[in-house]
Amino acid sequence: MSGGVDSSVAAALLVEQGYQVTGLMLRLWSEDGRCEENRCCTPDSMALARRVAAQLKIPFYAVDAQQLFRDEVVQYFIEGYKEGITPNPCLTCNRLVRWGFLLDRAIDLGAHFMATGHYARISIDNNGKIRLLKGVDPSKDQSYVLHFLGQSNLEKTLFPLGDTTKPQVREMAKRRGLPVAEKPDSQDLCFLGADDYRKFLQRHAPEVEKPGPIYTADGELIGEHRGLAFYTIGQRKGLGVATTDPLYVIFKDRECNALLVGKADQLGSYNLSAGNVNWIVGEPPAGPFRSQVKIRYKAQAAWAQVTPIGRDSVLVQFEQPVRGITPGQAVVFYNDEVCLGGGIIQE
């Protein structure tokens, strides 16, 4: 329970369905003196979560994960940027903190399931395998950030909100008089608070401020960048280069510390390779298959041929060029509603 509307309604629904529910709140890391700005575990959020738990008459405990979060999630975020990729710390947090640490704690406390307020669904197919499905609200579906779940995780997981839409959830909160009905959605990374990630990096990894050349795709030197970490594939603003046509970041050359920019039509790419691939059913598909593929949480799915290589790598060939393929982000494969799995984009 984060003190937000989703986890609060999820808890309320479970209580109504007759589950014996215990609320757990993760205490995650904030920079010293910046706790108030943290979006997920401020004293305010905790007070709200407590009020909700009290209203639902369920026990509530705060579980400390500050050190784990700092060591794994934040460190991965910093290291990722140092290496020139665009890390997705929420994925790491879900995998190691929520479906690692917190699920273990819940089981230790005697729970049979861990439920979250994610918008995704779980079902069992004809072979007895547990499937991860998209949430029914297309604008809120969160299966992308859950693609790493395996059978052993899923059999202990409940997603009470998978069949509902966000407006319905707000309505349910209102009808139940939960004090979180109007609370705005959380956005961005919890530990950044109101800060831009670039400022955070300057404080925690000053070495990322490593200026280098900006080239066009034709090899023309047109300016200097502040450090590759401060740019994302597809980024247009803030390049500090004056040109007639808008220019986009199309590639980060980590070996040469160079930023490659180009026009919109140079942004697309047909291929990507990914590692750390998880297949939800536990086994990779027997051979190449056609799939709808998402390369960012908010991106549209695009058709592609997906070729498994070994257990945990894939090659993805899109049918149309796709913009914004970003190393460090997840690539996730779908068969309509079914999330088949996903991995981390390498190139």
Added chain:
Amino acid sequence: MDKVYLDYAATTPVDSRVLEVMLPFFSQVFGNSSSVHTYGQQAEAALEEARLSIATALNCELDEVIFTSCGSESDNLALRGTAFARRGQTAADHILISPVEHHAVTKTAQQLARLHGFEVEYLPVDEAGIVDPAAVAQRLKPSTALVSVIYANNEIGTINPISEIGKICHELDVPLHTDAVQAAAYLPVDVQELNVDLLALGAHKFYGPKGVGALYVRKGTPIVPILTGGGQESGLRAGTHNIPYIAGLAEAFRLAQSERRQRVAAMQPLRDRIIGRVLEEIPNARLTGEINHRLPNHASFVFRGVDGNAILMLLDVEGFACSSGSACKTGDPEPSDVLTGLGLAREWALGSLRVTLGTATTPAEVEAFLDVLPTVVERARLFH
């Protein structure tokens, strides 16, 4: 078995006999004790009866009892009021406190240092948290405004030799304050025997209501009010008297003192049973404080490599309510100042557990608790 409450040092339920004494003063005898008319006189009579009852138990004069809103306020009044008055009289600006004080004392002393220029010095303690009177003698100086040593510590149950410390302070005419909020439930609080000048009480630790306390102030002790306004409590504590709560405090304190021997006799064997079985059955466990100078209802431990929070959660799920010096509701595990002050390493201090018994505690509850605790600690160890 229903839920079992083993956190009586945190707070206690109001004794039904106490509640009965309080009830008439909400709606029937509701007057303002400062008023001239009969309503006021009735309220004042109740107030002074309460004062007499407390003064009798403390073995002090009537006007040496000041009613406050809680133990923390009593500590605040003792420290601030005396520090400011002593500085005004003699320019004394040195405050001597133990490192195992309640936060009501520590944080107050620290603020006096930070905002008002007092110098705060911490007394050494042994590993059980006991202050050596000789250490007080060594550190007292002419500029010492006040000494504060807790009578019995809330976290580790340790009882300090207040009487000897008081003797030493009096030789140099330095006032001694003691926080007796925990102690008053189970120890004698004769202020003449204790040689103290100030002594703080809080009703809810001994089956009285929350939100009322008292401060004993020995006649002649320099002190100024910190809550100013009306002239209540000899001008030392403004605010309309909370008669039902004051009556409750007095009755609860009277019962605590008059039934003290029976209560101690019932609890101490249970406490010793807990200490014995825990140290015997749980690996890497230590008693905090020590066995001889400790509150009769108080058992406290540290377990190496365990998060105190995890123990409390698991115990709560099993139906047992306990407390810890390192846990807090926000999930922020920080070893308490008291445990750190004893020199405990962090890996020990984080895993603290406090079990405190009350008049309703039964041997069966204690055995049930001891049957689950070893497994709980084992499971909590896996949390890391």
